[in-house]
Amino acid sequence: MADSASGKTPSVVIIGTGFGGLCMAIQLKMAGINAFTMLEKASGIGGTWRDNTYPGAACDVQSHFYSFSFEPKHDWSRKFGLQPEILGYMQHCVDKYGLAEHIRFNKEVATAVFDESTNTWTVTTTDGDSHTADIVVTATGQLNQPAWPEIPGLESFTGKMFHSARWDHSYDLNGKKVAVVGTGASAIQFVPEIVPKVQSLSLFQRSAAWVLPKPDRPFYRWEQTLFRKIPAWDRFYRYLIYWKNESRALAFTRFNSLLEIFAWQAKRFARSEVRDPHKLRHLIPDYKIGCKRILISNDWYPAVDQPHVNLVTTGIEQVVEDGIVTSDGALHKADAIIAGTGFAASEFLSPMEITGRSGVSLNQAWANSTEAYKGITVSGFPNLFMLYGPNTNLAHNSIVYMLESQVRYVLSCIDTLQAQPGVAMDVKPDRLRDFSATIQQKLQHSVWESGCQSWYLDKNGKNTVNWPGFTFTYRKATQQVDPDDYEFLQPSQ
Template sequence: MKQSPDAAYPSIVIIGTGFGGLGMAIQLKTAGIGSFVMLEKAQGVGGTWRDNTYPGAACDVQSHFYSYSFEPKHDWSRKFGLQPEILGYMQHCVEKYDLADHIRFNKEVANAVFDDATNTWTVTTADGDSFTADMVITATGQLNQPAWPSIPGMETFAGKMFHSARWDHDHDLNGKNVAVIGTGASAIQFVPEIVPRVKSLTLFQRSAAWVLPKPDRPFYPWEQTLFQRIPAWDRLYRYLIYWKNESRALAFTRFNSLLEIFAWQARRFAKSEVRNPDKLRQLIPDYKIGCKRILISNDWYSAVDQPHVNLVTTGIERIVEDGVITTDGAVHKVDTIIVGTGFAASEFLSPMKITGRNGVSLNQAWANGSEAYKGITVSGFPNLFMLYGPNTNLAHNSIVYMLESQFRYILSCIRTLQQKPGVAMEVKPERLRDFSATIQQKLQTSVWESGCHSWYLDSNGKNTVNWPGFTFTYRKATRQVDTHDYKFLQPSG
């Protein structure tokens, strides 16, 4: 997409077609900006909702709030959307807003390089294609790279092994002896689905999860009709969900003791569902609730309580041809291993190589941990904008709300650039430094710093993932760009 004299300015490459990429594209089109191309590594849109097709895959944010405010869906089948319905919603958005012509499928981005002479980015894909544009917007998400555990002997296993984010639907689990490694958000959903089908299930748990009941049910037809015929009711329902979720931010970020109410509820729930006293003891976490992601499920405890489910909390030593050996020497013979160890959430934009001014790569700039101004821009990388970047994840509300705040901020930046054709904008190092220091300072009082090991923390123990406050404060901070935060660079060529 090389810019020609009559091309609209600026030309834009969007990387990814999940909720971030599609929503940004819709906002660009709505604003009359059509000079963009979307690069998608897979054969279809949907991001994590395309990839995670495991049995029981669903959202833990309410359906009406896990959708764009500018594209409400009135006929959600359930209070919490299931994977096929969420993916269908995203495909509907592509069709309604005519995005298909902008998308290039099977174009995995290998690298992006900024050219000081022309103030443009050249984005190269794994198959050798290149796209040159004035701006790059990354929308790769935080849950797109499956995290595989480093266990000796994995390559020697003679049976079937796959990651839950790459579910093998051709492999029949009926009557199989199955091992599941990990008890996080994915396992919580697929384990209850496969328990009735397998001969035995050995569940390897490194640490227990806090699990609360999921207030889920199908919507009644009259409710869907009400949403459709009275748009104000749909808006009010969404508004009520927002404030119900938002009220929990104080507990996560400031007054952690408030979370003990949820801990009491989780313990009570577990005791009512689990009859096996040994399993019950192992299923109650020993860390402060909220330090890791709180999970919601109505059938997790009852599934693990089944007699043919073996809960193993001893560490895994190695994998052998016919099973798993734990550190106590026990051999657990299985013919299928499902890895449910989540994603490399703190490895932003991996495995792409992004090179900014003076040949500095993003990996070099982030040697001490990922950071971005308002989670969106990085010093040394002009005209590079991130959606769902560092410290913009939430533990209490919908990421779609955060993304919509970022859409507005990036549009504001585009409007600024349109007034200065050929110029590139780069956040001032001191603005980024001060912002990052404030974020880390606020995180010190959060429950995520209470001592557990979670995917919120990078390899150095730094929380580069979560936003330490209310979403409405983030929205206010991203209402529009303050040009004093940026320096504007003329092409050097």
């Protein structure tokens, strides 16, 4: 990619082709900016929706709101989209907006280094290719690095072992003894799908999840026709979803007692679905609802209640060649172990090495705390913009809405840079400090600080993942860049 310091339009490298990367690319095109390259580590687009192909993979945000506002899909098959349909929608966006020519597949980014003499970034991939650009936009998501359980003896297991985010479809589970480690958002979807096939299933649960019924069903043909023929109805339906979801932010971030209504509903739901009293006792959590991600499913409880499913709540001591040994000395034999242990969500941009001003790496800048101004920019890393960065995840609404807000902010920054060719913008340290302090102060009142261990918290127990408020306040905060928040740097050469 050519250095465009002498021209008017800055050149851009986008890392990742999930929802964030596609949104950024489409909006660049719509703004008339075509000097961008998308680097994708895999052989296809889709991010988490490409990787998570486990049986039953689906979204827990309603289809009409888990899609771009500028590219509505009228013929969603269900109220909550399934993985193949969501991935198909993303591919449709690539085709419609002509993004294929910009994408370089099998290009995993190893390093990105800022050159102060030219105000450009050099992005190098693991195969040695390098791309120089004025701007780097990272769109790698928070759920792209599978987290393996730290259990002694994993390598000694002689059966089949895989992570739910790297599902091995070539392995036949029929009639097998299967062990599933973890009972989070992925397990709650794939366990009901595999229970009818397996001979036995040992389900290792560290802590129970709060589970609510999923208000899901297929759309009727007439509903799809209505969405297609009356765009205003499609918009209104999306609007209703937004406000229904958004109202829950109050319960998560301010008035935690409101969540007790959901706790009552969840307990009632569990009691109506689970007949085994031992299982029921262990399936209702002992922590405050909302402290960890609330899950939605209609078939989780009936699946776990099956007699050939053994719910194991004793701690795991080690993995041996033919199964898993718990701390009480019991051996749970298994032909296959499936890790449903989620992702390293707080390890942002790992394992890439990003080096900014004065040779400081992002890992060094984040040694004490992972933080970014508005979740997008970090002091010392000019013209580096993050999508789905620190403290921009949601527990109550659609991340696609947040991504669109972030993309608009990045476009506003690019507009600012276009007016001053060759200049780089670096967020002022005090602006970042003040913003981060405000975020952490607001999080103190949230249910996520009520004492449980969750993937929202980093190794120091700090919530570096979630946004502590309404999405409309975030949209307002990212509407347009304030140049006073930034230092503008001339190239040093």
